[in-house]
Amino acid sequence: MRNIIPFMTRVPIRGNFEKARNEIWAFPLLATLTSSLPTLILYLDLPMKNILAILSLYSIIGLLHLDGLADWADGVMAKGDRKKKIKTMKDLNTCIAGIFAVVMVLFVQIYSLNYLPFYAIFLAELNSKYAMLLALATKKPLGSGLGWYFMEKMN
Template identity: 65%
Template sequence: MRNLLSFLTRIPVRGDFERVREELWVFPLVSVVTSLPPMVILYFGIPLANLLALLTLYSIIGLLHLDGLADWADGVMVKGPREVKVKAMKDVNTGIAGVFAVTAVILIQLHSLSLAPFYSIFLAELNSKFAMLLGIGTRKPLGRGLGYYFMEGMNGRQLVYGTVLYLVLYAIPILYDPRAILGILGIIPGVYAIKISLENFGGINGDCLGAIAEITRAGTLLIIAVILNL
């Protein structure tokens, strides 16, 4: 997992990037590391816990996924054929759609964390990493960038192993609180983001994976917060 941590987080560990695609099935396990510090903050309920937890999370995972979300949103929202959408997504300048998407995702997470149980951040990160794995599992790369590199190493065995690992990890919070099973619905926004990516761009690249990760995490937190407060 060290190789994945060096790539998916800002944790100063040395890893071999060339071996990352051999360990794609371990994606769900990374969520344990990334969510533990913010989960501790939420558990003790210190003042502004939701804000501090979110800041802690992004200090661990970095802002690369948010950057991908901004580019992805610009591409999705622009009108025109697929070539125009891909060009907009790859534009180095961030448009209003990207700004709106990033702002919305941050605000949704921030407010939802104040209403959801402390373990929700773990479920959200777990769903986020699993959704990324599902996106890679489509094996429909856009270009020859990061998505292509990952998809070259993806196969049925890695997807099955990753799914089993996801379910095992998900069972842990359910044993603590049976209501945690509701969070599995959070994978739906991620699957929908994959669908939108394929429809708009014809494939998935690094920006799409970042968007899938962010949308899934925010969607999971929102679903848990809404359902548990009905």
């Protein structure tokens, strides 16, 4: 598990990227690490707990998923054929659709924590790790990127 921690989080430890794909079995265990601080914040019922929990979560896992959401929203809103949409998604600039999507998702995340049990972030992280394993198990990559790299070792 030591090799997937630096790959999947912002925790500053050394790992070997080549060995990380041999540890994909540990993705669900990683949910415990990534959600421990946000879950503790929600459990202790600290002031501004929802904002602090989301900030701590993204401090641990990084903003890669929010960046992907922004790219996806930009691609969805782009006019044109599939090639044009993919080109928009790969553009380094973020358009208003991407900004809007990220802001709305953050609002929903922060607001919804009032209505969920304190361990909801743990369950969400666990679900996301299982979803990654399920996606890898399909062995149908969209290209030759990181997904393909990890699918190659999936059994």
